[in-house]
Amino acid sequence: MNPALLIPHVDTGLGIVALAPRSCLAGSAAPASTAPELMARAATTSDSFNAVAEPRRREILNYLAVQERAVGDIVVGLEMEQPSVSKHLRVLRNVGLVRVRRNGRHIFYRTNAVAIRPLHEWTKAFEALWQHQLIRGKEPAAGYLEKEKNMSSRSKATALIRLEHSGLEGAEQRLKELGIKLPVPPEPFGTYVEAVQTGKLLFLTGMLPTEGRGAKFIGRVGAELDVEAGRKAAYLAALNVLAVARQHLGSLNKVTRIVRLGVSVATLGDVRDQPKVADAASELLQEVFGKEKNPCRLVYGVASLPLGAPVELEVIFEVG
Numbered sequence: 001m002n003p004a005l006l007i008p009h010v011d012t013g014l015g016i017v018a019l020a021p022r023s024c025l026a027g028s029a030a031p032a033s034t035a036p037e038l039m040a041r042a043a044t045t046s047d048s049f050n051a052v053a054e055p056r057r058r059e060i061l062n063y064l065a066v067q068e069r070a071v072g073d074i075v076v077g078l079e080m081e082q083p084s085v086s087k088h089l090r091v092l093r094n095v096g097l098v099r100v101r102r103n104g105r106h107i108f109y110r111t112n113a114v115a116i117r118p119l120h121e122w123t124k125a126f127e128a129l130w131q132h133q134l135i136r137g138k139e140p141a142a143g144y145l146e147k148e149k150n151m152s153s154r155s156k157a158t159a160l161i162r163l164e165h166s167g168l169e170g171a172e173q174r175l176k177e178l179g180i181k182l183p184v185p186p187e188p189f190g191t192y193v194e195a196v197q198t199g200k201l202l203f204l205t206g207m208l209p210t211e212g213r214g215a216k217f218i219g220r221v222g223a224e225l226d227v228e229a230g231r232k233a234a235y236l237a238a239l240n241v242l243a244v245a246r247q248h249l250g251s252l253n254k255v256t257r258i259v260r261l262g263v264s265v266a267t268l269g270d271v272r273d274q275p276k277v278a279d280a281a282s283e284l285l286q287e288v289f290g291k292e293k294n295p296c297r298l299v300y301g302v303a304s305l306p307l308g309a310p311v312e313l314e315v316i317f318e319v320g
Helices: 055-066 073-076 082-096 111-134 139-150 154-163 171-178 228-247 274-289
Strands: 010-013 017-018 098-104 106-111 196-197 203-204 257-265 296-302 311-317
Touching: 010 106, 017 257, 055 073, 055 082, 055 098, 055 106, 073 106, 082 098, 082 203, 111 171, 111 274, 171 274, 196 228, 203 228, 228 274, 228 311, 257 274, 274 296
Parallel strands: 257 296
Antiparallel strands: 010 017, 098 106, 196 203, 203 311, 257 311
C-alpha cells in the first residue's frame, strides 16, 4: 500500500487532484491545472479525511501497512522525531486508522485496512463520476468539484453501491491494497484433498502454518512458543487458507461469506490466550473480505497438532 492509496486522488486528465469530502473542502476549488494537489486543511482532525490530510501521517500509515511496528521503529524508519510520531499516532488512533496491540510493556501499531477502506470506496465512486462528466463534456472539471460538494448523502451512497456491484472492489483488490502476496498453496500431507465444494459451500481441510513440505512454526504456546509466535503462525495459516481458496475458485472475489472459522491452538499448562492467537487469523480474513463477512468462530486449546504445528485452521466459505 502506498500513500497515494491512503488519501483520495483523482486523475482528471488535467492533472492529479487530491480530494476530500464536503466536510473537508473549504471554499471554491481551484482548477486542477493551477494546483496539482488540492487538500483543504481543516481545523479539526476528528474525521479520517482530515487526519490523512497531513503528509507525514500518510507516510506512517504506509509504513505500518507492511507490518506492525513500535514507536521506535517508526522513528528510525521514517527519520522522524519521537514526539512528532507520538502526536501523529494519537490522531490516527482517535479516528481508528491504526490498531494498537500491547505485549507486556511493548506497544505495537498497525494500519487498520478496514477503517481505510471507506476512503478508497468514496474516492473510486467520485473518480467514476468525474470521468463520466469529462467524457460527456457538459461541465468543466473545476465546476464539477463545486457540484460534488452539494451531492446528497443518498447520492453518494447510491454511487458507492453501484461501484461495489460493478466488481471494481473485492477481495483481490484488497489484497493488492494491503500489499499481500499469497504463498504457493500447500499440498496434502496425506490421503485427502485441500478443498471440497458442495453446492455453495467450500470446505477447506485443516490449514497449518506451513511453507513447502514442512511447518514453519513448531511447538506449543506456553512452552516452546510465546503468544506472539502463535499469532504469526495463525497469520501464516490464514494466508494458506486464502491461497487454497483462490486455487480452487480462481478468484477470492467469489467468496460471499466466511461461514465458520475453527482455530485449534496447541498449548501447555494454564494458557488462556488462545483467542489472542486466533485473532491474527480473524483479523487477516476481515481485512481481505470485510467486516460484513466475518464468520462465527470456535477456538480450541489442544495438546498437539499435525507436524508439531502450534495452530490449525478449519474454514468454511460460502461462494457465489
